[in-house]
Amino acid sequence: MISTTTHSVEGHGITDYVGIVNGEAIMGANVVRDFLAGISDVIGGRSAAYEDKLAEGRQIAVREMEDRAAQLGADAVVGVMLDFETLRDGMLMCVATGTAVKLRRRS
Template identity: 70%
Template sequence: MIITTTHTLQNREIERYIGIVSGEAIMGANVVRDFLASVTDVIGGRSSAYENKLAEGREIAIREMEEKAQKLGANAVIGVDLDFETLREGMMMCIATGTAVYVKQ
């Protein structure tokens, strides 16, 4: 399945627009990761613990969005947007939203 942030597909014809699809991932961070991240914040540098959690949330949200698009008969999702939010301390959410389409083969 083609998944892209663009609204068109080069050298491909979109035969029909199926609808909006989305996938969500809500991730909790644990106390040890929070502590290690706070140490990194104090001494500087990147927090690989949180970067890994963000990547995991993104992958889950995109996979869920793709599965929903497939169930609707789509073979591509265009105009994909990723949004990351902090729900409350220790909880983050990633949402992937796009337009499910059928591309002429």
């Protein structure tokens, strides 16, 4: 499945717009990770634990979005946007949204 932030796929024409698809990932951050992230924030470092959690959330959300596009018979998802939010109680949410499309086959 091709997923792109652009509104077209280089070398392929879009033949049909199937619909808007999305994927979500809501993940909890544990107390130890919060504590270590707090220390990193105080001393000015990066929080590898949170960066890893963001990457994991993004992968899950994009994979779920692509799976939904495939279920609709799409070849690609264009105009992909990612949104990250923090929720109460240390929860992290990632949402991937895009337009599922069918592509003209190369000859």
